[in-house]
Amino acid sequence: MKTWLIEATHVAVSVIDAIAVLIVLFGTVIAFVSMLRLMSLPAPGHERRLIWIGYARWLVAGLTFQLAADIIESTVVESWDAVGRLAAIAAIRTFLNYFLERDIAEVRERDTARAEAASIQP
DSSP states (O other), X not given: OHHHHHHHHHHHHHHHHHHHHHHHHHHHHHHHHHHHHHHTSOOOHHHHHHHHHHHHHHXXXXXXXXXXXXXXXXXXXXXHHHHHHHHXXXXXXXXXXXXXXXXXXXXXXXXXXXXXXXXXXO
C-alpha cells in the first residue's frame, strides 16, 4: 500500500512543479512582451511599475505552487539530508514569496495614496 502512495506523491509533485514552471514561464512572456511594447512608446513610470506588479503576481503564484509541491514531497523523503535540502529550498521560496508579496502591498498602498491625494487637490 505504501508503494502506490509514494508513486502517487511523486506524480503529484511532478505535475505541480510543471504547473509552477508554466505559470512562471507564462508570466515571464507576458512581462517581456509588455516591456518590449512599452519601450517602443513613450510611457510614464507607473506603467513600468504596473508591469512589475503583474509579473510579481505571476512569480508569487509560481512560488506558491512550488511550495505546495515541496510540502507534498516532504511526506515521502526518507533521509535527513533530503529533508534538509527540501527545508532549505522551502525556506528560500517562502522568503522570496514574502518579499514579493510585501513589495506588491507597498506599491498598492503607494498608488492608493497618490490617487487619493490627486482626487483631493483642486
